[in-house]
Amino acid sequence: MLTTAVLAPLAGALALVGLRVGERAARWLAVAVSLVPLAAFLAAWAAFDSRSAEQFQLVTAVEWLPTVGVGYRVGVDGVALAVVGVTTVLFTAVIAFPADTRGRARPWYAWLLFLEGVCLGLFVALDLIVFYVFFDLSLVGMYFLISRWGHAGAEAAALKFFLYTLLGSLALLIGMIGLALAMDPITFDMRELIAAQPLAGAGHAVLVLVALLLGLGIKTPVVPFHTWLPAAHVEAPAPASALLAGVLLKMGAFGMIRIPLAMMRETFAAVAPVLGVVAVVSILYGAFVALGQGDIKRRIAYTSVTHMGYTVLGIAAAGGLLAGAEEARALALTGATIEMVAHGLITGALFLITGSLWERTADYAMDAYGGLADRVPRLTAATVVAAFASLGLPGLVGFVAEFQIFVGAFAVYPVLAAVGLLGVLVTAALFLQLLQRVFLGERSGYWDGLRDLDAAEQGSLGVLLALTVVLGVAPAPLLDVVDAGSTLLLGAAG
């Protein structure tokens, strides 16, 4: 099931390279292919038993390089299943979203499908090398999407993105090898590593942990390793931005949960306060820098730093203690996972909205707009919902995540949680300012001809925003699965 979800889009990508089809056909083919992982996810969701005491379910394992303990091993726990879900939904929405492919429709859709397979492969990986390979392949896919379909400065931004995150992945590889070498016999099997806690008490455990966190932190990104993010977002075409923020950033935070938190519990608990401080700095710094941006897309890009900061705070709190406050820590970890889902849906929608604006006006400057609300009511409504979701209004999924993270984190790091809360306030201020400047107030006649969202745009945005509402009002199906995962994750290692 999971393997199908990974391989179907990769096969679809190959097929698109081989088949000579037109733009429309390519798009519909890609949409159809992207429905396969979505269906596979729904099947996996149905098959997943959140009451089971087994952490990883739907496991497939095939030996690959037995001498070094590398194998194709995939499976999911509650955390992974949630992230897989948002990945499949967001990819389908983005692929269906009308994009300017500049006459190169087949490679565009091929790269999107390639990226989907790679992302799903990472989230279901239960082997460090499989994880690493997909981690790096994602760079390749995103590099081409940005450099070939981006705006004017795309080549440089794409290269910066590539080099910077490659640096991160090298650090990650060193950390992984450090983990695997401590096993006897050597293995990259995540389940064995989680059970064994290989480096507990070892002198160089901190170095390994720092290497892992550096690698994953660059990808997340946390301040001060975030500067590749705005550059990449500003130059990337909007659908690529939506995927970069919505899915690729999750690889970093998801990796933190999967590798250091799960496999190096003792060392993680020692380093967690530092990670917590980094998270709070990311929250506040990201929010303030976002408030200082006049460019809509950069502003949204920096809010990703804030939101991923919430996630990292939740992860730090979850792993901050070896014993005690179990419920609160599970709550924080569940919140961190829900935040990944929420951020994927919401920021994905926000970036698609910037794409719709750019398609019409080729302008990202906030001050260029004003009073668009009655001219483009559907675009306005979509933005208002997405903005309020992003600033954490109850009834929308972002609030669920933030409430869990802050309430859970408070039990472990009360001061950090209290300071981090200010980020919620600044985020609110910056989104209200954006709404006010772009959509409210007086409209100049210049925008009289602006078109509202068309059916395809409404479809993609509608799905994403409907999910933010549904999961905000009735999050039970999502929460139960994720909560089972985080409880087992913290319990199994404790």
Place this chain on the structure above:
Amino acid sequence: MLWLLVGVPLLAGAVVWSAERWTRVAARRLVLGAFAVAGLLATLAVALWAAATDASAAHTVGGGLRLLADVAGPAAVIAVLVPVVGAPIVAYAAAQEPLDGLGRLLGLLTAFVGVMELLVVAADWLTLTVAFELTTGLSWALIAHEWRRTSAARAAAVAFNATRFGGLGLFLAAGASYAATGSLAFSDLPGVAGGLLDVLVAGVVLACAAKAAQLPFAPWLFAAMAGPTPVSALLHSSTMVAAGAYVLIRLQPALDRVAWFAPVVIAVGLVTAVAAGAVALLQAHAKRLLAASTSAQYGLMFVAVGAGYPAVAALHLVVHALVKAALFLAAGVAIRAVSSPMLGRMRLRRSLPATAALAAVASLGLAAVPPLGGGWSKEAIVAAAGGEAAWLALAVVVAGALSAAYATRFQLLAFGGSGGSGPPPPRPPLRTPTSTEQAAIGLLVAGSAALGLLWWRPAHELAARALGGEVPAGEPWQLAASLTVTVLAVYGVWALDRRRRLGHVGTEGRSAAAGAWLGLPAATRHLVVTPALASAAAVARFDDHVVEGGVRLVGAGARRTAGWLADGVEPRLDDVVAAVAAAGQALASASERGAERAVDGAVAAVAWLVDRAGADARRSHTGMVHHQFVVIAAGVVVVVAAVALGR
């Protein structure tokens, strides 16, 4: 079933908003208004049922979280109050507000009642936080209703940010509660102790002070005046602002376990009551005068809660809700009549005699003149304060005198006769209120007059019991002093008006500056907003130049290294290669040529790779991908080597 209390108005709001599309313009006011009022009457029915049956409800959110609701303590009475006040207000709005966006306005007003009901019945921190934040969000939409005015949009953001800042206090309280007891339910609050209890109380006080427009947050209520009049009427009477006082009233038994709770709440309330009273006395803008008065009245409720009599605060909340809603609606009529919100241009007694008479009753209620209910609840607050200290009772008497003064001033300026003073009365054509508007005001005034029953001992004892509290036994001197001062204040303002001195207050000079919330909005702007925005811009520049600069420096260094390798090292490598090649050429046979080519090629490839990384973005990716696999291969080699060595 208790969730119907929330669900009915939310659904009604959605129906009203969408009904705008399919109703004919001619029938729109009637249809939308009827839907909205019907929705609120249904809500009232549910509230009465809930109060009668002492209903409670629980809803599992998932992941161990639950939403809890009950009608314990003051909840039953307030749950009934909200739709009672809301229904006349939506009827008035349907009759008066512009057709453009009427569905949205009525829909949001109706939905607001539902969100407030959720807040009223909330029995755990999650439910309370959800409701609290939703009122903040909906208030943004309502204040920004006339969104084409930039000032309205900006004012909505001010209100949102101020009350959201307070809302963060509830997150803290929830965190503290959960950390202490592993539960979010109010029923587990007795288990919270120590430093966590201090955090919890501080969080709740912060949240309530911001929501109830107490100092230093009071000025957001001025900004909120950018919304339509019915919005102000609803927000100030029984919802938004009331939420701040209500939460304090409901949680008082849990909060009062901290020694500093009572003094802090009394201090905040008293300072706000006096300062806001002075501001109201000096305001020349009709709605702002009423807004300042709202802050002042909620300040008195804070004093009552701090003094240990939450039931008295709740009764004052009920009395104030009816009076203030009526006064805002009357002010709306006056503002529409003269097309200006400035009090100096009104004096509408002759033109709008019925509205003026209704407003007079409400104003007397605000002035706390017996036998109106407002008089009783204010005297009860004086008595409650007297239980703490005699000076506190006197301070409340002073605040009460200010209420009497500004209420009188409002009535004389807005609905007084020309009396030979002030500017000439406005000429026709005046816009006169429809019968719906009159009826709405009349209902609210009738309700507030009926509350005069509270002076009757069995009535107020029954009411206090219904609210789950008791009434303080005041001392005779307090009542005598309070009534004397109230009468003097009313007379003083009236006498001032006779000397034609009232109309000019607050329109210019120092009194105008003081009327603008004693300069607090400007101070907030200069001390908080502008520095925050400036620092955001500065941090953004810092991020672009310094943090990013560091990265760029590394990049530049790498490029320079690459350049050095390419220009300095590579030719030399080439020389070496050439030399080797030459030697090889000279010495080797044809079979050796293959190996030589491989070495040459590898060296050239490395040099090419280093060179391209810095210089040529376009072609480097192939190099980097290649690099990737080299790295993977290298990693595998390291691993294999390690295994080999380790065994």
